[in-house]
Amino acid sequence: MRRFSHVLFIAGALVFSAVSAICAPLASWNDGPAKQAIETFVKKVTDPDGKDFVSPEQRIAVFDNDGTLWVEQPMYTQLAFALDRVRQLAPQHPEWQENPLLKAAIEGDMKTLAASGDKGLLELVTVTHAGMSPAAFQQIVTDWLASAEHPRFKRRYTDLVYQPMLEVLAYLRENGFTTYVVSGGGIEFMRAWSDRVYGILPAQVVGSSIKTRFEIVDGKPTLIRLPEVNFIDDGAGKPVGINEHIGQRPIAAFGNSDGDLQMLQWTSTGAGPRLGMIVHHTDAEREYAYDRNSHFGRLDKAMDLAPAEGWVLIDMKNDWKDVFPAAK
Amino acid sequence: MRRFSHVLFIAGALVFSAVSAICAPLASWNDGPAKQAIETFVKKVTDPDGKDFVSPEQRIAVFDNDGTLWVEQPMYTQLAFALDRVRQLAPQHPEWQENPLLKAAIEGDMKTLAASGDKGLLELVTVTHAGMSPAAFQQIVTDWLASAEHPRFKRRYTDLVYQPMLEVLAYLRENGFTTYVVSGGGIEFMRAWSDRVYGILPAQVVGSSIKTRFEIVDGKPTLIRLPEVNFIDDGAGKPVGINEHIGQRPIAAFGNSDGDLQMLQWTSTGAGPRLGMIVHHTDAEREYAYDRNSHFGRLDKAMDLAPAEGWVLIDMKNDWKDVFPAAK
Numbered sequence: 001m002r003r004f005s006h007v008l009f010i011a012g013a014l015v016f017s018a019v020s021a022i023c024a025p026l027a028s029w030n031d032g033p034a035k036q037a038i039e040t041f042v043k044k045v046t047d048p049d050g051k052d053f054v055s056p057e058q059r060i061a062v063f064d065n066d067g068t069l070w071v072e073q074p075m076y077t078q079l080a081f082a083l084d085r086v087r088q089l090a091p092q093h094p095e096w097q098e099n100p101l102l103k104a105a106i107e108g109d110m111k112t113l114a115a116s117g118d119k120g121l122l123e124l125v126t127v128t129h130a131g132m133s134p135a136a137f138q139q140i141v142t143d144w145l146a147s148a149e150h151p152r153f154k155r156r157y158t159d160l161v162y163q164p165m166l167e168v169l170a171y172l173r174e175n176g177f178t179t180y181v182v183s184g185g186g187i188e189f190m191r192a193w194s195d196r197v198y199g200i201l202p203a204q205v206v207g208s209s210i211k212t213r214f215e216i217v218d219g220k221p222t223l224i225r226l227p228e229v230n231f232i233d234d235g236a237g238k239p240v241g242i243n244e245h246i247g248q249r250p251i252a253a254f255g256n257s258d259g260d261l262q263m264l265q266w267t268s269t270g271a272g273p274r275l276g277m278i279v280h281h282t283d284a285e286r287e288y289a290y291d292r293n294s295h296f297g298r299l300d301k302a303m304d305l306a307p308a309e310g311w312v313l314i315d316m317k318n319d320w321k322d323v324f325p326a327a328k
Numbered sequence: 329m330r331r332f333s334h335v336l337f338i339a340g341a342l343v344f345s346a347v348s349a350i351c352a353p354l355a356s357w358n359d360g361p362a363k364q365a366i367e368t369f370v371k372k373v374t375d376p377d378g379k380d381f382v383s384p385e386q387r388i389a390v391f392d393n394d395g396t397l398w399v400e401q402p403m404y405t406q407l408a409f410a411l412d413r414v415r416q417l418a419p420q421h422p423e424w425q426e427n428p429l430l431k432a433a434i435e436g437d438m439k440t441l442a443a444s445g446d447k448g449l450l451e452l453v454t455v456t457h458a459g460m461s462p463a464a465f466q467q468i469v470t471d472w473l474a475s476a477e478h479p480r481f482k483r484r485y486t487d488l489v490y491q492p493m494l495e496v497l498a499y500l501r502e503n504g505f506t507t508y509v510v511s512g513g514g515i516e517f518m519r520a521w522s523d524r525v526y527g528i529l530p531a532q533v534v535g536s537s538i539k540t541r542f543e544i545v546d547g548k549p550t551l552i553r554l555p556e557v558n559f560i561d562d563g564a565g566k567p568v569g570i571n572e573h574i575g576q577r578p579i580a581a582f583g584n585s586d587g588d589l590q591m592l593q594w595t596s597t598g599a600g601p602r603l604g605m606i607v608h609h610t611d612a613e614r615e616y617a618y619d620r621n622s623h624f625g626r627l628d629k630a631m632d633l634a635p636a637e638g639w640v641l642i643d644m645k646n647d648w649k650d651v652f653p654a655a656k
Contacts, residue, residue: 057529134571178531191575201385202575203506203531214567214590221593223571239542243462243551245573247519247530262542265549 025171027321028164034277034319037312038168041275042175045251052273054251056176061252061275062242062263063169065183065190065207067297068256068279069198071150071160073288076296078189079121080157081144083108085128102127114295122229125186126210130227134188134212137225141192155327158197164320165279168254169198177252182206182242184234184259188225206245208233234259239266251275257297264302264311276311278302283317353499355649356492362605362647365640366496369603370503373579380601382579384504389580390534390570390591391497393511393518395625396584396607397526399478399488401616404624406517407449408485409472411436413456430455442623450557453514454538458555462516462540465553469520483655486525490607492648496582497526505580510534510570512562512587516553534573536561562587567594579603585625592630592639604639606630611645 029035045054066072086096086105096102101120104112113120129137150160169179181190181200187207194200209230212223233241239262242250253260253267256279268276280299281290291299306313316323357363373382394400414424414433424430429448432440441448457465478488497507509518509528515535522528537558540551561569567590570578581588581595584607596604608627609618619627634641644651 057523134575187572187575195385203573205575209572212568212571214564214594216593221567221590221597223567223594236542239549239551240540243540244515244537245531247462247515247533262549265544266542266551269549 025174026164026167028167030319030321032315032319034312034314037275037277038171041252041273042171044273046175054272058248058251059172059175059177060180060246060248060250061172061177062180062182062206062246062250062254062267063165064255064257064260064263065181065185066256067281068254068260069161069165069169069181070157071153071287072297073281073290073294074151074296076121076185077157078125078185080148081141081189082121082124082128084144084148085140086124089128122232126227126229129186129189130210130225132225133223134191134225137188138192141189145193153324155324158193159327160324161197162279162320163322163325165254166198166325169200172252173199178204180204180206180242180246180250182233182238182263184208184232184237186210187233206233206241208237236262238263242266253277254279255302256281257299258301259297261302261305264309268309268311274310276306276309278306278311278313280313280315282315283320283323285317286323287316289317353502354492354495356495358647358649360643360647362640362642365603365605366499369580369601370499372601374503382600386576386579387500387503387505388508388574388576388578389500389505390508390510390574390578390582390595391493392583392585392588392591393509393513393535394584395609396582396588397489397493397497397509398485399481399615400625401609401618401622402479402624404449404513405485406453406513408476409469409517410449410452410456412472412476413468414452417456450560454555454557457514457517458538458553460553461551462519462553465516466520469517473521481652483652486521487655488652489525490648491650491653493582493607494526494653497528500580501527506532508532508534508570508574508578510561510566510591512536512560512565514538515561534561534569536565564590566591570594581605582607583630584609585627586629587625589630589633592637596637596639602638604637606634606639606641608641608643610643611648611651613645614651615644617645 026035026038044050044052045059047053063069066076083105086102090096090106096106101116101123105124145156145158148157149155150157153160172179179200181194183190185207187205187209190205190207191202194205211226211228211230213226214223249270250267252275253264254277255264264276268274281288283289290297291303354363372378372380373387375381391397394404411433414430418424418434424434429444429451433452473484473486476485478485481488500507507528509522511518513535515533515537518533518535519530522533539554539556539558541554542551577598578595579601580603581592582605583592592604596602609616611617619631
């Protein structure tokens with residue numbers, strides 16, 4: 001019986017720990033100023049008797065995506081997708097060999113690609129993401145995500161989301177918040193999986209977009225994605241995207257780079273209680289360590305402004321017990 | 329005692345009728361094919377055991393605004409607002425006297441205005457709706473609505489919403505739908521009052537827009553509305569606006585004019601159960617009677633296509649017990 005009760009004890013402990021992992025709101029967070037800032041803020045705005053109470057319709061929280069909710073190194077996931085797509089489509093487009101940027105993409109010449117800057121990346125995305133309906137595009141993204149692997153972690157990209165941030169999303173929603181993704185990434189690229197991975201519906205995704213046209217094709221109403229930029233939801237574009245899609249000023253914003261600076265400013269200078277947080281990538285061992293000198297997710301000016309603005313830095317290495325969800 | 333019990337009976341009857349008005353889902357609708365179409369559709373998509381069951385996240389219903397949810401005669405309410413605003417601002421803008429369109433607006437020369445067509449109306453709106461933040465603009469709209477009166481009904485414009493349609497909005501939401509306004513009208517113009525009047529939050533309003541810019545003014549993060557068109561959410565623009573803001577194809581659409589044609593097509597040709605309805609203005613006595621020849625809210629092609637497409641016409645005169653909410 002001794003061994004049996006031992007097994008029972010272990011089983012019980014496992015069940016208990018699984019249950020607390022599910023029930024404790026921020027289970028993957030170490031106690032510290034970051035976790036405390038989140039909890040204090042949520043208690044404050046949800047206390048109906050407190051002076052800082054915020055009605056549920058006003059509880060809007062916005063999250064950057066790349067580097068805030070999932071990995072953005074060694075390159076944005078959408079860029080990895082675009083590169084795979086260029087290579088896959090290249091045989092049908094011999095004319096792409098005449099375009100230095102597309103040629104570099106086909107040949108995996110990352111140096112030329114990097115030198116092309118954001119403008120080059122935009123051209124790459126525009127060329128490879130157009131010519132089909134949003135639904136067909138999302139299916140292409142879904143298929144790619146089902147097989148593509150991150151080069152270092154050898155896991156699917158949608159498994160490389162930050163477990164502690166999934167807990168923040170859930171914790172806020174349990175407390176009456178509506179959670180939005182507000183990302184420089186493509187709106188339809190994210191919508192393909194945001195509900196499944198983040199519990200964020202398509203209408204709660206704000207992102208960059210290319211133009212779309214409605215037309216009747218063979219008697220069938222159709223939306224077609226065009227190779228033409230519609231909106232860039234980055235930097236000073238983020239408050240504009242928020243205004244267009246949400247129509248209310250958020251009370252909480254989570255970012256990780258200078259691309260989130262204006263979103264943090266816009267969110268945190270409204271009246272009443274505000275929460276601004278910045279994921280600081282300090283963990284080279286479990287994820288990556290980068291800030292001021294990174295090509296993707298450069299964090300410089302926003303970090304300098306953080307103390308004066310009251311934005312709380314999340315120290316990935318010290319604040320997070322786990323970075324990614326456990327492998328299944 | 330006789331008289332007293334009589335009073336009690338009347339009081340009881342009044343309470344009962346008030347309660348049924350609140351509780352009966354479509355109390356202002358006469359029994360008929362339109363009411364039946366709504367009820368049958370809702371029962372079908374919410375029956376968990378039925379083959380047509382639709383999960384709550386997919387229950388998206390879209391409503392045109394002008395002529396579908398509120399009065400659009402003798403002119404769009406937003407146009408009445410723009411005209412009042414031109415007159416109010418004219419003293420500060422002597423240069424407007426040089427512009428034939430603005431001059432006509434200042435002088436109330438409706439013939440010239442009408443002849444300028446949609447392009448003229450757009451210029452009028454762009455000029456008078458820019459130069460301030462979205463919040464400041466909404467305050468201007470709110471103030472105007474608090475005093476402006478409809479020329480015929482002598483009531484506030486927000487009282488001239490269709491009571492039966494308010495009931496449809498409530499009935500759908502009670503059945504797990506998310507309801508959106510999708511209108512050619514200005515997104516910020518509608519957001520100023522859509523929550524209070526329709527129970528539709530700013531994020532669930534899709535409309536036409538002018539461009540907005542984020543900038544730091546005197547150290548303060550600010551959004552400024554620019555006199556430049558961003559998006560026209562009308563006709564073939566409606567499915568595009570729906571895709572951009574909602575990211576899902578609706579399963580129910582309510583319109584009243586040819587400007588809603590593509591929204592109806594886009595909604596009703598998706599897989600599974602679909603509901604398309606058209607408010608037909610047949611009641612010159614209680615509201616207005618117009619369709620094919622109307623300048624505002626022309627209903628021609630969509631009416632021709634309705635039978636083949638399965639769109640149900642709402643006959644205002646016969647289907648609606650009341651048109652507007654009772655005056656308070």
